[in-house]
Amino acid sequence: MAGSGNSEVKLLGAWASPYVARARIALNLKEVQYEFLEEQFGTKSELLLKSNPIYKKIPVLIHDDKPICESLIIVQYIDEVWVSSGPALMPADAYDRALHRFWAVYIDDKFVPALFGMMRAPTEEAKAESKEQALASLQLLEEAFGKISKGKPFFGGDTIGYLDVALGAFVGWMKAFEEMNGFKLLDDAKTPLLCAWAENFCNNEVVGAVIPETAKLVELAKVMQARFKSAPPAN
Amino acid sequence: MASEKGVMLLDFWVSPFGQRARIALAEKGVEYEYKEENLRDKSELLLKSNPIHKKIPVLIHDGKPICESLIIVQYIDETWSDKAPLLPSDPYQRAQARFWADFVDKKVFECGGKLWKLKGEEQEAAKKEMIEILQILEAQLGDKKYFGGDIFGFVDVAFVPFTSWFYSYETCANFSVEEVAPKIVQWAKRCMERESVEKTLPDPKRVYEFVCYLKKRFGIE
Numbered sequence: 018m019a020g021s022g023n024s025e026v027k028l029l030g031a032w033a034s035p036y037v038a039r040a041r042i043a044l045n046l047k048e049v050q051y052e053f054l055e056e057q058f059g060t061k062s063e064l065l066l067k068s069n070p071i072y073k074k075i076p077v078l079i080h081d082d083k084p085i086c087e088s089l090i091i092v093q094y095i096d097e098v099w100v101s102s103g104p105a106l107m108p109a110d111a112y113d114r115a116l117h118r119f120w121a122v123y124i125d126d127k128f129v130p131a132l133f134g135m136m137r138a139p140t141e142e143a144k145a146e147s148k149e150q151a152l153a154s155l156q157l158l159e160e161a162f163g164k165i166s167k168g169k170p171f172f173g174g175d176t177i178g179y180l181d182v183a184l185g186a187f188v189g190w191m192k193a194f195e196e197m198n199g200f201k202l203l204d205d206a207k208t209p210l211l212c213a214w215a216e217n218f219c220n221n222e223v224v225g226a227v228i229p230e231t232a233k234l235v236e237l238a239k240v241m242q243a244r245f246k247s248a249p250p251a252n
Numbered sequence: 253m254a255s256e257k258g259v260m261l262l263d264f265w266v267s268p269f270g271q272r273a274r275i276a277l278a279e280k281g282v283e284y285e286y287k288e289e290n291l292r293d294k295s296e297l298l299l300k301s302n303p304i305h306k307k308i309p310v311l312i313h314d315g316k317p318i319c320e321s322l323i324i325v326q327y328i329d330e331t332w333s334d335k336a337p338l339l340p341s342d343p344y345q346r347a348q349a350r351f352w353a354d355f356v357d358k359k360v361f362e363c364g365g366k367l368w369k370l371k372g373e374e375q376e377a378a379k380k381e382m383i384e385i386l387q388i389l390e391a392q393l394g395d396k397k398y399f400g401g402d403i404f405g406f407v408d409v410a411f412v413p414f415t416s417w418f419y420s421y422e423t424c425a426n427f428s429v430e431e432v433a434p435k436i437v438q439w440a441k442r443c444m445e446r447e448s449v450e451k452t453l454p455d456p457k458r459v460y461e462f463v464c465y466l467k468k469r470f471g472i473e
Binding site: 071080083085086087090091093094097098111112114115118119122123157 | 304313316318319320323324326327330331343344346347350351354355388
């Protein structure tokens, strides 16, 4: 490893957070040893408040006491620092990089709010709308996968790349919502490429260790849903 | 799609997002064709180049479209890397630059919009929010020449277009950016000494005229 034998890497996170999962997957792919500091649900530690004063959110990567915030920024940082460890997460070509970044932003702006919208929706109507949006987003991502992967198993080609991590971190939650709502988000008929992709992604050793069990996420979702119903949303 | 060689920018004159791309291209000395879009009647080319969002700016390089202003700026920085680096070479500094550019993206435009769209208590709340945003950015700038340090960089490009909106924010919400964030105002003046910025940013009075036109269109008094 590039002379950083003594460097200290910590990750502030939570087991269920898909944003945290992005960071963990990236660290694992790059074989980085790190200390996982779990935040307790509902409270924020001193270290978190000090390391991310602007947003007070996880994940925060702390490398040699320097904090890096925002999951996608963290993934790029990991890729750039541990550049000689494992394949690059970012594509080599500038245009391909722009495509990966574009779809990662799309996932955060359009897909994720729709996905969690299904859980938070106060009415059946709102829930249906979120579901429509989530399915439509996945359809676009299916098309994008076709173009970007060029017949290979991942957005990154032969190996897992930035965009794979950006979307793949949400596969656990996607499975949880499928189970809770009784319909498929990833469908062999409508999104066959992404179905195959999700399987390849989860079969990767370092990824499998990070994505939480569907049953545990379903349990957590039920707890969170109860809280949303009884109190105004805090986030 | 026939691959036309060259660089084209689909844009709209007052858009701070488009201006980011223009400033980056100017800093790099890249020749390009500028195409002004009518946002109420979007061109075939725009709809084809950005089918997902149908928004400007779109950079088209040798026939290939790149969308989203900060992604465009990074693409420009990486493609014309021989001159005027916008992102630092150190990974930690890069992460910081990306964080603060993203902060500008998440906060400034939306809050700015509230200042001219809302009235009364809601506007007051938006004003407080904008002052906080400006002061956070000022703290980040500190006594540096630019957000990028000595180098005019990614965060400077991301934020400077909004400086021509300061007059509109101040007039609509009745406050002074100079009073709440004097270092930001000084920084803005330094940026305006750069040809790329001076030639790109519209006169703040023209931006205000545009805001007034929007207010009429949306029926806001």
